[in-house]
Amino acid sequence: MGEVKLIATKQSLYCTRVEWALKLKGVEYEYIEEDLSTKSPLLLECNPVHKKVPVLVHRGQPIAESLVILEYIEETWKDNPLLAEDPYQRAMARFWAQFVGNKCVFGAWEAACLAEGEEKVNAIESAQESLAFLEKQIEGKMYFGGEGIGFLDLAAGWIPHWLNALEEAGGMKLLDAEKFPSLHEWAQNFIQIPLIRECIPPRDKLLEYFNASISYMRSLATNQP
Ligand SMILES: N[C@@H](CCC(=O)N[C@@H](CS)C(=O)NCC(=O)O)C(=O)O
Structure with missing residues (x-):
């Protein structure tokens, strides 16, 4: 190819x-x-x-x-398809993958960047509302793609590693195991897969990057007129 x-x-x-x-x-x-x-x-x-x-x-x-x-x-590359044959299922995988980027990633980032206060509480609530939609998508399934890793699993794959580090850097908990049992279980399983683990960056480097970015974003907010 x-x-x-x-x-x-x-x-x-x-x-x-x-x-x-x-x-x-x-x-x-x-x-x-x-x-x-x-x-x-x-x-x-x-x-x-x-x-x-x-x-x-x-x-x-x-x-x-x-x-x-x-x-x-x-x-x-047709081997190991990431999308189902059925057009509706394909459309849904794309829809939720976009949702992950537009709502979940940005929602979590926004909540992390806010310092303690009412605004942060509201941002956490809003980010969790987005995660609740994903919880519904994964309920009763091993993967978002069904039996195997699919398009949406890859799009949501940042949750176990990146979100986890972002939660620590941002002083917040979004992926609460009690609120989101299925999503939490999926995240635990997904990150254990050797091929998935192989590509993830060291957590300490990620944390360093998030800490620096969050401090910078908070300093901008503090210095606003
Ligand atoms: N929507 C893009 C986002 C890519 C993105 O934000 N990349 C970042 C790194 S995580 C980047 O290249 N940032 C450089 C910049 O913003 O100047 C995608 O899905 O590929």
Whole structure:
């Protein structure tokens, strides 16, 4: 299928979901670590619109945006399908994957960045409302994809590792095992899978990154006129 390159950073949940997909499909690829503090000419050339990682380059053609890349991988390498045959189920997997990015990731980030207070309590409540929707999706199932890891599992795969570190850095608990028993169990199982574990960044590095980012965001809020 030709040459595959992944421009990425190790700590990015968006990049890791792409690495997971490539590994699940058994696709060989060259990993190119990007330094986001000094973006490389390669990244700027491959993703001039957003200037973000991940970018997958297949046979010299760049593809950006992690969910778009997942779909490309799914359409290009047919082994170990990530999406069901049924169009409705495919549509639902895409819908919830977008929801994870738009509501769950951003909701958790917003709650983490707020210092203690009423606003933080409200943000935590709102982020948990989003997680409650995911809880409904995973109830009674081993994976969001059913019997095996699917599209939505990869999109939600940041929960066990990234969210866990973000909770510590942000001084909050979102994935409460009692409130979200099925999601909690899925997270515990998902992160134990060797192929999944293989790609995750060290927790201490993630925590360091979150602590620094949260301190910065809180300092901006404090210094607002
Ligand atoms: N919606 C994008 C988000 C990608 C993203 O936010 N990447 C971050 C790293 S986690 C990035 O490249 N940030 C650099 C920047 O914002 O300048 C996706 O799903 O791929």
